Amino acid sequence: MSHDSQAHGSMRSYVSGFILSVALTLASFGAVMSNVVPANGRLALIVALCVAQLFVQLVYFLHLGSARSQRANTAIFACTTFLIAVVVAGSLWVMHNANVNMMPMPLSVHQAMMHE
Structure with missing residues (x-):
């Protein structure tokens, strides 16, 4: 099977995407399990972390971006x-x-x- 000429991620890119994903997941878990974030602000924080997680997945693992x-x-x-x-x-x-x-x-x- 031949590879396309499209750019694929490097090992460094995958590792940094993985670390960001784990950090965002732990931040979401910590926001729910601890009382650091007020109850009325938790939903907004979870949604913001969810959107950030979505962008990390799209950029680092699905390789979506603005490159030609x-x-x-x-x-x-x-x-x-x-x-x-x-x-x-x-x-x-x-x-x-x-x-x-x-x-x-x-x-x-x-x-x-x-x-x-």
Whole structure:
């Protein structure tokens, strides 16, 4: 099998990505398990660490970036992410509307007696 001319990560890149991933995971775990972060700020911190973890995974392991050789991969990833977001948002919208429009209306005792 021949290798493409696209750049792949070096051992140093993989190790630094791994160290960053472990550090972000431990920071998330520490934020939840310790009382250092106030309870009302934990969710925001977890989300921020999650986004940072996502970027570390994309850059160090999936090799997505702004380099000329990686633009096609980055564009495909962006389109895929957009399509998944549209499908998920549309599905949630349809399920919400079905729930609202198909639930039975609350009936009073008098209305229930009239239907019998």
